[in-house]
Amino acid sequence: MSESNRLRIAIQKSGRLSKESQKLLKGCGVKFTVNEQRLIAPSDNMPIDLLRVRDDDIPGLIMDGVVDLGIIGENVLEEEQIERQDTGKPAQYKKLRELDFGGCRLSLAVPNEFKYDNANSLEGLRIATSYPNLLRRYMKQQNINYSDCMLKGSVEVAPRAGLADGICDLVSTGATLEANGLYETDVIYRSKACLIQSTTEQSPSKQALINKLISRMNGVITARESKYILLHAPTETLDQIVALLPGAENPTVLPLNDDTNRVAIHAVSSEDLFWDTMEELTALGASSILVMPIEKMMG
Numbered sequence: 332m333s334e335s336n337r338l339r340i341a342i343q344k345s346g347r348l349s350k351e352s353q354k355l356l357k358g359c360g361v362k363f364t365v366n367e368q369r370l371i372a373p374s375d376n377m378p379i380d381l382l383r384v385r386d387d388d389i390p391g392l393i394m395d396g397v398v399d400l401g402i403i404g405e406n407v408l409e410e411e412q413i414e415r416q417d418t419g420k421p422a423q424y425k426k427l428r429e430l431d432f433g434g435c436r437l438s439l440a441v442p443n444e445f446k447y448d449n450a451n452s453l454e455g456l457r458i459a460t461s462y463p464n465l466l467r468r469y470m471k472q473q474n475i476n477y478s479d480c481m482l483k484g485s486v487e488v489a490p491r492a493g494l495a496d497g498i499c500d501l502v503s504t505g506a507t508l509e510a511n512g513l514y515e516t517d518v519i520y521r522s523k524a525c526l527i528q529s530t531t532e533q534s535p536s537k538q539a540l541i542n543k544l545i546s547r548m549n550g551v552i553t554a555r556e557s558k559y560i561l562l563h564a565p566t567e568t569l570d571q572i573v574a575l576l577p578g579a580e581n582p583t584v585l586p587l588n589d590d591t592n593r594v595a596i597h598a599v600s601s602e603d604l605f606w607d608t609m610e611e612l613t614a615l616g617a618s619s620i621l622v623m624p625i626e627k628m629m630g
């Protein structure tokens with residue numbers, strides 16, 4: 332259905348995913364300028380148009396084949412898929428990869444004064460949510476009767492406002508729940524942002540561009556999760572020091588000028604190097620420890 336020669340990518344216009352989605356695409360070499368008033372941000376250097384929309388609209392745009400790629404929270408994607416499956420609308424998509432942002436969970440929460448023992452304590456409650464389908468699926472699995480109160484926003488104030496007994500909403504740090512006198516009882520869905528594609532067959536040139544973007548995205552995300560580590564180590568503790576570097580296989584070991592007892596180590600580590608490990612390295616005699624970010628990785 333998407334007949335344009337340009338690849339269309341739907342991203343959230345403004346909200347939790349918008350900045351990170353733009354940063355990821357820029358990291359993949361897609362140049363564009365966002366004009367806040369405009370729905371479409373065309374790329375200047377690649378045949379790509381970014382569609383800036385409400386996140387709730389992204390799964391439907393993909394499932395109807397109106398756009399080619401989308402960056403969306405798995406929670407919104409799954410919610411829309413259940414809705415469409417129940418109403419007989421197209422509900423297919425391809426998940427290309429999970430992304431490294433937008434991590435949160437959809438949880439049930441009740442007021443601090445509510446006595447909760449197990450999921451059965453929720454029997455008969457009225458629960459406010461923006462995710463009625465994910466909530467229904469969970470409550471059915473648990474065999475619990477409830478009624479729902481559909482709210483698109485400000486779900487966390489529903490119990491205090493007398494609209495509901497509990498809520499089913501997104502949680503990350505838990506600060507919103509705490510600020511509203513609520514506590515989390517059941518995690519019903521864990522979510523991250525992901526990259527999805529419509530199942531519409533693409534022209535070879537568009538599919539080649541999609542493949543290029545996926546490969547670059549892999550490079551950007553792997554690089555973000557990795558560090559370049561340089562340090563000096565005594566030869567007698569070299570093996571112990573290398574063993575402490577997280578996920579660093581085959582580091583480069585180089586001699587130092589005028590010092591036969593020490594060597595320089597260069598390593599790419601698949602994780603960050605935390606202060607605790609830095610302190611352990613120092614205790615083993617390591618010095619001049621540098622931990623540097625990596626911008627891009629390939630091959």
Ligand SMILES: Nc1ncnc2c1ncn2[C@@H]1O[C@H](COP(=O)(O)OP(=O)(O)OP(=O)(O)O)[C@@H](O)[C@H]1O
Binds near residue numbers: 345504523
């Ligand atoms: N606190 C959080 N921490 C991390 N990710 C979150 C958090 N809250 C939400 N998300 C993720 O970001 C997505 C977008 O959240 P946001 O609050 O911006 O949505 P929204 O208010 O529905 O936006 P829109 O106006 O586009 O409909 C959520 O669906 C979820 O996947």
Ligand SMILES: O=P(O)(O)OC[C@H]1O[C@H](OP(=O)(O)OP(=O)(O)O)[C@H](O)[C@@H]1O
Binds near residue numbers: 500504505507508
């Ligand atoms: O556990 P926390 O770290 O407090 O995060 C949870 C909050 O984050 C989201 O809202 P957001 O801040 O994106 O604003 P919104 O009200 O526009 O959805 C979500 O709807 C919760 O309200």
Ligand SMILES: [Mg+2]
Binds near residue numbers: 385387
């Ligand atoms: Mg939304």
